[in-house]
Amino acid sequence: MCKNIADFTTFGIGGAARRIAVTENADALMDECGRGECVVLGGGSNVLVSDDGYDGTVILNRYADISVSGETVTAGSGARLSVLCKRAASAGLTGLEFAVGIPGSVGGAVRMNAGAFGGSIGDSLLYADVLRGGKIVRMTNAELALSYRESALLPSDTVISAAFMLKRADTEAVNARMCELAAIRRRLQPIGKSAGSVFKNPCGMSAGKLIDEAGFKGYSVGGAKVSDRHANIIVNTGGATAKDVIAVINAIKQAVSARGVILKEEIIYIGEFT
Ligand SMILES: Cc1cc2nc3c(=O)[nH]c(=O)nc-3n(C[C@H](O)[C@H](O)[C@H](O)COP(=O)(O)OP(=O)(O)OC[C@H]3O[C@@H](n4cnc5c(N)ncnc54)[C@H](O)[C@@H]3O)c2cc1C
Numbered sequence: 001m002c003k004n005i006a007d008f009t010t011f012g013i014g015g016a017a018r019r020i021a022v023t024e025n026a027d028a029l030m031d032e033c034g035r036g037e038c039v040v041l042g043g044g045s046n047v048l049v050s051d052d053g054y055d056g057t058v059i060l061n062r063y064a065d066i067s068v069s070g071e072t073v074t075a076g077s078g079a080r081l082s083v084l085c086k087r088a089a090s091a092g093l094t095g096l097e098f099a100v101g102i103p104g105s106v107g108g109a110v111r112m113n114a115g116a117f118g119g120s121i122g123d124s125l126l127y128a129d130v131l132r133g134g135k136i137v138r139m140t141n142a143e144l145a146l147s148y149r150e151s152a153l154l155p156s157d158t159v160i161s162a163a164f165m166l167k168r169a170d171t172e173a174v175n176a177r178m179c180e181l182a183a184i185r186r187r188l189q190p191i192g193k194s195a196g197s198v199f200k201n202p203c204g205m206s207a208g209k210l211i212d213e214a215g216f217k218g219y220s221v222g223g224a225k226v227s228d229r230h231a232n233i234i235v236n237t238g239g240a241t242a243k244d245v246i247a248v249i250n251a252i253k254q255a256v257s258a259r260g261v262i263l264k265e266e267i268i269y270i271g272e273f274t
Pocket of ligand 1: 040043104111
C-alpha cells in the first residue's frame with residue numbers, strides 16, 4: 001500500500017491505496033483504466049474513503065484541456081469546474097455560472113450531475129465521451145439520463161471528456177453573476193474540510209432542514225462534526241476518521257427516519273465499510 005488517499009480528497013479522510021496514478025491526458029487515463037481494479041478521482045470532493053483505504057489503483061485525473069469553438073466548450077474530464085466556468089465566461093458564453101465554487105472536475109460533475117442555484121450540468125451538456133468496456137462511446141445528454149445527482153453511467157464507466165453547448169452573453173454580465181453566486185457560497189458554506197452535502201434532498205424537502213430540525217447542528221463524533229452553518233454538511237474538524245463520519249451519518253439517518261423520512265447519501269463511498 002502507498003500514499004494516503006486522504007490527501008486527494010476535500011474531506012481529508014481515508015487510508016492508503018495499493019497504487020496511485022496521475023493521468024495528464026486522455027491516452028494515459030484510458031490506459032490506467034484498462035489495467036484492472038481502479039477508481040477515478042477528479043477533485044475528490046464528493047467521496048468518503050474507508051480508513052482501510054482502497055485495494056486497487058486510485059487514478060488522479062488531471063486531463064484538463066479545454067477548447068472553445070463557437071458556442072461549444074469541450075473539456076477533458078479532469079478539468080476543474082471553476083476553471084471551466086471562468087473560461088466560458090471569458091469566451092462570452094453563459095450556462096455554467098452555477099458551477100463557480102463547486103470544487104469538482106468535469107468527470108465527477110457529469111457522473112453526479114452536479115448542480116447549484118437552479119442550474120446543473122445536464123442543462124448544457126451536449127455529450128460525454130465515455131470509456132465503457134475498453135471502447136469510447138459518445139453518450140448524448142439524453143443517453144446519460146441526467147437527473148438529480150444521478151446519471152446512467154455504470155460504476156465502471158469513465159468520462160474521458162465532455163462537450164457543453166452554451167449561449168452567447170456579455171462576459172462582464174457572466175462574471176458579475178459568478179461573483180454574486182460565489183459570495184452566496186461564502187456566506188452559506190462552512191469553512192473546513194468536507195465533501196459538501198452528505199445527503200440528497202428527499203423529494204420536495206431540504207435534507208439540511210430535516211437534519212437541523214432533528215437537532216443535529218453541532219453534533220459530533222470524534223473529529224466529524226455536523227456544521228453549525230449548514231446541517232447537511234459534515235466537517236472534518238481535524239483527525240476525523242471515516243468511522244467517525246459513518247457514526248454521524250448513521251445517527252442522522254436513524255433520527256430522521258424516526259420522523260418518517262429516509263435520507264440517502266449523495267456522497268460516494270470508496271473502499272470497504274464494514
Ligand atoms: C465545499 C463543497 C461544495 C460543494 N458544492 C456542491 C454543489 O453546489 N453542487 C453539487 O452538485 N455538488 C457540490 N459538491 C460536491 C462535489 O463537488 C460534486 O459532486 C462534484 O461534481 C464532484 O466532482 P469530483 O471531480 O470532485 O468527483 P470525485 O469526488 O473525485 O468523485 C465522485 C464520484 O465520481 C466518480 N468520478 C470522478 N471522475 C470521474 C470520471 N472522469 N468518470 C467517471 N466517474 C468519475 C468517482 O469515481 C466517484 O464515484 C460540493 C463539495 C464540496 C466539498
